[in-house]
Amino acid sequence: MTFFQGLQLGFNSYSKAINFIKKHKLGCFFIFPLLLNIILFSLGYASTVSLSTKCFVYLTDWVNMDSWDFWGSNFISSVLFVFMNIVIRLLFVIIFAYIGGYIVIMLLSPVFAYLSETVEKIITGNEFPFDFKQFLKDIWRGIRLATRNFLIEMMFTILFLIIGFIPIVGLFSSLALFAISSYFYGFSFIDFSLERKKADIKESIAFVKTHKGLAIGTGSVFGIVLMIPYIGVLLSGFISIISIVASTIATTESINHEKTINLN
Numbered sequence: 001m002t003f004f005q006g007l008q009l010g011f012n013s014y015s016k017a018i019n020f021i022k023k024h025k026l027g028c029f030f031i032f033p034l035l036l037n038i039i040l041f042s043l044g045y046a047s048t049v050s051l052s053t054k055c056f057v058y059l060t061d062w063v064n065m066d067s068w069d070f071w072g073s074n075f076i077s078s079v080l081f082v083f084m085n086i087v088i089r090l091l092f093v094i095i096f097a098y099i100g101g102y103i104v105i106m107l108l109s110p111v112f113a114y115l116s117e118t119v120e121k122i123i124t125g126n127e128f129p130f131d132f133k134q135f136l137k138d139i140w141r142g143i144r145l146a147t148r149n150f151l152i153e154m155m156f157t158i159l160f161l162i163i164g165f166i167p168i169v170g171l172f173s174s175l176a177l178f179a180i181s182s183y184f185y186g187f188s189f190i191d192f193s194l195e196r197k198k199a200d201i202k203e204s205i206a207f208v209k210t211h212k213g214l215a216i217g218t219g220s221v222f223g224i225v226l227m228i229p230y231i232g233v234l235l236s237g238f239i240s241i242i243s244i245v246a247s248t249i250a251t252t253e254s255i256n257h258e259k260t261i262n263l264n
Contacts, residue, residue: 001254003213009250010186010217017246024122026245032111033237036104041234052085100233101181101226102150104240105188109142110135112244116192119248128196138195145191145201149184156180178223179216183208186219189240189247197255214254218247 001009021027105112113135117128157177164173187208194204208215225239226232 001211001214001258006211006213006215006254007217008213009253010214010220010246013218013246013250013253014221014242016249017242020119020122020245020249021242026115026118029111029115029241030238032108033104033241036107036237037234040103052081052088055084055088099150101185101222101236102146102188104233104237105146105185106143108237108240109139109146112189112192112240113138113142113195115241115244116248117196119245120193120196120252123249123252138192141195141201142188142192145204146188149188153181153184178220178227182216182220182223183212184215184219185222185243186215186217186247189218189222189243190215190251192244193248193251211254214250218243218250221246 021029120126121128157180160173160177160180187204190208190211191204194207199207222236222239222243226236228235
């Protein structure tokens with residue numbers, strides 16, 4: 001399978017995934033990202049309020065704000081508190097928007113493992129007896145791989161941010177960064193299917209390296225959603241459910257296609 005064939009298969013799998021979810025009544029899985037959003041929003045809100053308050057207290061002590069007694073000092077104090085609140089929340093949104101994709105993948109790994117298994121069972125008819133010990137191993141593997149992919153992507157990000165300052169060449173850095181992030185997102189999604197086929201992490205890496213188009217195609221939609229300002233991370237959890245179904249369908253088709261070619 002060529003790079004562009006894999007890319008097209010990855011893209012096309014999303015429309016198949018949506019129909020697949022509808023047909024086989026898998027919409028119940030969307031409850032998990034909804035719950036995750038509620039938890040993350042609650043924790044994020046509480047954390048930013050606490051952090052902004054602590055920062056304001058530190059600033060108050062640093063500039064001895066309590067001793068201010070000139071006209072308008074209370075107004076200035078209130079403005080500084082509001083400004084600090086806004087800055088900290090914006091920083092939280094920016095940082096979370098960048099690393100939020102991997103946080104979603106790590107936290108929803110148990111759901112992804114079970115959903116991918118369910119999809120393949122429907123497609124192929126293969127039975128996968130539930131093994132709690134193996135299930136925990138699958139979750140741990142998904143977290144490890146997502147962490148690995150995130151660290152490697154960070155290195156590439158730093159590299160391309162530096163390249164971005166080079167005239168002309170820098171114009172392509174944003175596109176390259178998007179392709180890289182899509183590749184690693186797709187890698188994380190595809191691995192849930194490969195793990196069930198008893199592929200170790202090295203074999204999974206080798207498979208994805210030879211199916212770069214497939215990885216970018218299955219990870220790109222998730223990456224595009226993450227780029228939506230403010231609400232991208234909130235939506236990404238729901239899109240990740242579709243991405244897992246799409247990647248499972250695409251990976252199964254890709255493997256079956258290659259088996260057919262090898263037989264001929």
